[in-house]
Amino acid sequence: MDELRKQLSACNDCDLCHSRTQVVCGCGESSARIFLIGEAPGGEEDKLGYPFVGKAGHQLDQFLAATAINRDQLYITNIVKCRPTTDGKRGPINRKPSLFEIALCCRWLEQELALIKPQLIVTLGAVPLGYFIGRDLRLSDYHGRILLNEQEKTLLFPLYHPAAVIYNKGLNDVYQQDLKILRELVNKLS
Ligand code: SF4
Numbered sequence: 001m002d003e004l005r006k007q008l009s010a011c012n013d014c015d016l017c018h019s020r021t022q023v024v025c026g027c028g029e030s031s032a033r034i035f036l037i038g039e040a041p042g043g044e045e046d047k048l049g050y051p052f053v054g055k056a057g058h059q060l061d062q063f064l065a066a067t068a069i070n071r072d073q074l075y076i077t078n079i080v081k082c083r084p085t086t087d088g089k090r091g092p093i094n095r096k097p098s099l100f101e102i103a104l105c106c107r108w109l110e111q112e113l114a115l116i117k118p119q120l121i122v123t124l125g126a127v128p129l130g131y132f133i134g135r136d137l138r139l140s141d142y143h144g145r146i147l148l149n150e151q152e153k154t155l156l157f158p159l160y161h162p163a164a165v166i167y168n169k170g171l172n173d174v175y176q177q178d179l180k181i182l183r184e185l186v187n188k189l190s
Contacts, residue, residue, distance in 0.1 A: 001030050004111055008081060014104045016082035019092065021046045026077025026112050033189055034069060035118035035154075037109070037128040038078045039161065040097045046083035051076050059162035066179040069186055075116050079128045080105045096127060106131065119189050121154050122182065125161030132156055144178035146185060157182055 005025045011017065024041040027050055044054030052060040064071065080101050085092035097105070109131075113121075123129040126139040132149055133142070133156075142158045149156040159182070165175045 001115055004108075004115065008108050011081070011105075011108070014082075014101050016080070016084055016097075016101060019085055020082040022049045023081050024049060024051055024078065024083070025081065026051060026075060028075030028116075029072050030075075030116060032073055032075035032116055033119045034074050034186065035113065035116055035121045036074055036076045036124065037121065038076075038124045039127040040078050040080040040094075041083045042094050043083065043092075045078075051078055056163070059166075063162060063179070066176070067183045067186060069183075073186075075112070075118065077109065077112055079109055079131055081108055102127070102131060118154055120157060120185070121149060122157045122159060124159055125164065129156075129158045143174070144181050146181075155185070157185065 008025050009023045011023060024045050038051065038056070041051060042054070042056060045051055045056065048054070060076070063069075064074075080097040082105075084095050084097045084101060086095040087093075121132070123132065126137065129139060129142060130137055132151070133147070139158065139160065143160055145158065147156040147158070148154075159178055160171055160175050162175070165171045
């Protein structure tokens with residue numbers, strides 16, 4: 001894992017290397033059973049160099065509390081490791097990674113998965129789920145369902161991105177219900 005981090009930190013494979021502060025590598029125990037995947041680093045993660053810090057870290061704490069998952073059970077990463085931005089009125093703002101950026105960056109995700117060998121992959125939002133099951137999907141058809149990821153031979157559990165729940169309060173009940181299902185699933189993992 002140290003060698004992977006070293007190589008990843010020096011990656012210049014796509015244009016995001018020009019605008020990033022630093023590569024945001026995944027973090028967690030190499031023995032983690034649960035592999036959590038977000039979309040891409042945001043501004044605070046780009047500055048601090050860790051996934052799910054700042055506002056996203058608060059969302060992660062709520063996620064852990066609701067699912068009773070301990071941090072030592074979890075490896076956290078993003079599908080794209082450098083912050084994608086677009087121009088905003090007051091400077092760069094976050095945007096979704098492009099398919100091209102995902103295609104170039106996914107080799108790092110694949111190496112993380114090969115090293116960690118999780119029992120369960122939890123995707124946050126449509127972008128990481130699309131990577132596993134194809135991009136012509138509606139997350140509303142898949143969230144909260146326990147799927148089998150044939151390629152990795154793991155269970156796959158899609159969730160809405162917690163940030164989406166903040167912007168769309170109508171999703172909150174459904175998100176809480178999904179977390180409950182996930183909690184039951186985690187309890188059953190050996
Ligand atoms: S986003 Fe991924 S592929 Fe692009 S420079 Fe960063 S680590 Fe490399």
